[in-house]
Amino acid sequence: MFTVETLEQIKARLETAFPAARLELVPNECPAGDRSLLVDAASGFAVATFLRDDAALKLDFCSNVTGIDWPEKELTEKIKVRQVVDGVEKEVEEVKKTVRPGFLEVVYHLYSMELKHGPVVLRLRTQDRTSGTHLPSLTPLWRGAEFQEREVYDLYGVLFDGHPDLRRILMWDGFAGFPMRRDYIAPDDFEYEPTPHDEVLAEAKKHYPAEVKP
Amino acid sequence: MSAVTAMPPKNYEVKPKLDDHGQGMCELLEVSMGPHHPSTHGVFRMDVVLDGEKVVKLKPVFGYLHRNHEKIGENISYLGMMPYTDRLDYFCSMTNNWAYALTVEKLAGLAVPERAEYIRVIMAELTRLQNHTCLIGFFVQDMGALGTPMMYAFREREKILDLFESVSGARMMCNYMRFGGVRVDVNDAWLAQAHKVVNEYGLFLDEFEAFLTANEILLARTQGVGVIPKALAVSASLTGPMLRASGVNYDLRKVDKYGIYSRFDFKVPVGDHGDIYDRYMVRVLEMRESIKILQQAFRDIPAGPVMDPKSKLRGFRPKAGEVYGRVESPKGELGFYLISDGTPNPYRFRIRPPSFINLTVLEDMCLGHNISDAVVILGSVDIVLGEVDR
Numbered sequence: 001m002f003t004v005e006t007l008e009q010i011k012a013r014l015e016t017a018f019p020a021a022r023l024e025l026v027p028n029e030c031p032a033g034d035r036s037l038l039v040d041a042a043s044g045f046a047v048a049t050f051l052r053d054d055a056a057l058k059l060d061f062c063s064n065v066t067g068i069d070w071p072e073k074e075l076t077e078k079i080k081v082r083q084v085v086d087g088v089e090k091e092v093e094e095v096k097k098t099v100r101p102g103f104l105e106v107v108y109h110l111y112s113m114e115l116k117h118g119p120v121v122l123r124l125r126t127q128d129r130t131s132g133t134h135l136p137s138l139t140p141l142w143r144g145a146e147f148q149e150r151e152v153y154d155l156y157g158v159l160f161d162g163h164p165d166l167r168r169i170l171m172w173d174g175f176a177g178f179p180m181r182r183d184y185i186a187p188d189d190f191e192y193e194p195t196p197h198d199e200v201l202a203e204a205k206k207h208y209p210a211e212v213k214p
Numbered sequence: 215m216s217a218v219t220a221m222p223p224k225n226y227e228v229k230p231k232l233d234d235h236g237q238g239m240c241e242l243l244e245v246s247m248g249p250h251h252p253s254t255h256g257v258f259r260m261d262v263v264l265d266g267e268k269v270v271k272l273k274p275v276f277g278y279l280h281r282n283h284e285k286i287g288e289n290i291s292y293l294g295m296m297p298y299t300d301r302l303d304y305f306c307s308m309t310n311n312w313a314y315a316l317t318v319e320k321l322a323g324l325a326v327p328e329r330a331e332y333i334r335v336i337m338a339e340l341t342r343l344q345n346h347t348c349l350i351g352f353f354v355q356d357m358g359a360l361g362t363p364m365m366y367a368f369r370e371r372e373k374i375l376d377l378f379e380s381v382s383g384a385r386m387m388c389n390y391m392r393f394g395g396v397r398v399d400v401n402d403a404w405l406a407q408a409h410k411v412v413n414e415y416g417l418f419l420d421e422f423e424a425f426l427t428a429n430e431i432l433l434a435r436t437q438g439v440g441v442i443p444k445a446l447a448v449s450a451s452l453t454g455p456m457l458r459a460s461g462v463n464y465d466l467r468k469v470d471k472y473g474i475y476s477r478f479d480f481k482v483p484v485g486d487h488g489d490i491y492d493r494y495m496v497r498v499l500e501m502r503e504s505i506k507i508l509q510q511a512f513r514d515i516p517a518g519p520v521m522d523p524k525s526k527l528r529g530f531r532p533k534a535g536e537v538y539g540r541v542e543s544p545k546g547e548l549g550f551y552l553i554s555d556g557t558p559n560p561y562r563f564r565i566r567p568p569s570f571i572n573l574t575v576l577e578d579m580c581l582g583h584n585i586s587d588a589v590v591i592l593g594s595v596d597i598v599l600g601e602v603d604r
Contacts, residue, residue, distance in 0.1 A: 033535050033538070051495055062451055144574055180285060
């Protein structure tokens, strides 16, 4: 972090400016990496505007926009529970399972070209991975996010509200699915081979069950 | 009869003129330039709408070379991804290697020995020299100077690629850097040869500039064409020579001082008008600064190891965490954003491609210009489709 302020100070100032916003510092286990600021989707645009226009920060350069897929994950946690075993009360370790719902995340790396500091890492999360994948587009603030947000839409399926031209960019129009998601299954591009064997034979049987003889 | 004829309007009206019934008097023509077109520098397509010869609308179409590098990165080990970075911007594999190695070193907390840092600077600046030389050759070719300038550029580039080949085994796909250093050391004979090439490079630049810098055709085709104002350049996240030609002094070698760049004495050339000519000139001046850096590096390079003894090539598992690393590649800011979850493969592998993001303003630059200017404007952006489409 090269900014004059620490991320805590920025967060405190944001909290006074936007009392309704839910802000959270996301820790980073890597010592050389930067911690990031998680903002709820509803106040994301207002917070980003503040970061860009604030005189002490002037984050005029949106360097990098990244989409990340966090699928539903089962978290296991060991907790100690008092239980009566054979008439004696004992402390027993029990594994508690919780399910963290899946979501998509978009990370913005913001720098200042004028004051030459940064980055401030801004994170926005969608509600879920299916129907609530809407996030505010930051392209009206930083033009440089235009193609990158299109790419995140293309590969992850995040719908950016307010984006001027939200189309697929790397995949072709009419392509179904979002290939960078963790659970994406690539289409089976099987090519015919006259004498299939091993894995090719197994694939061939799947494709042409009637024609292929073992 | 008045002797004064009206000057043509400077800002072309985008809307076609309408007659009394609200009908357009001229017909708009939609042209699909590319994906196989000599001027698109690879498989790149521009959907252009023309009014006569003027560009009214221009939409770039990407993805013809898309192979989803980022997905490959998630399914391969950290080290296994190193050769893939060569194939991003295949003109500058050395700087791609460096950007990736720098990011992983940040993630895993590895140090780089002194000598390896010098070798990295030498390789990166040689890369910058050959990239800018070739780019100028290509883009002069886009203006119609067929063959000769590009052959001059390629002749010089080959000398640098010979150096790369003798040290890494490959001309273009060098795969030379490792986490915590470089793969093999360079010997004194190599350094002497590289020094000779660099010493002669200034003479070549003088010759190249004598033909081009004040060339009447080049001036006519480039000055005032494809202008990007300073505010738009910053807002559109332009980086590299594209940004600096618009008058923004932002060079990561000075801002981040990654590696050992703080030790070198060099200047950052900054343009004034943001047109194509400034982009050309910024690149020429940057090459002169690169030669200065290289001379200092050859003077100061110490003896010693070239790999961090702590770095592990096999079974490399950085701790969980995330990191963003970036370097000033010849085309702009090349960044890698890695998220590790403690497994041998990255959880997320993101590439910030400079030439892809520099294309954001392609339409803004081309509107109102002739279709032939659009070709030159695209040439001045300096794109490599391996990196744009990834």
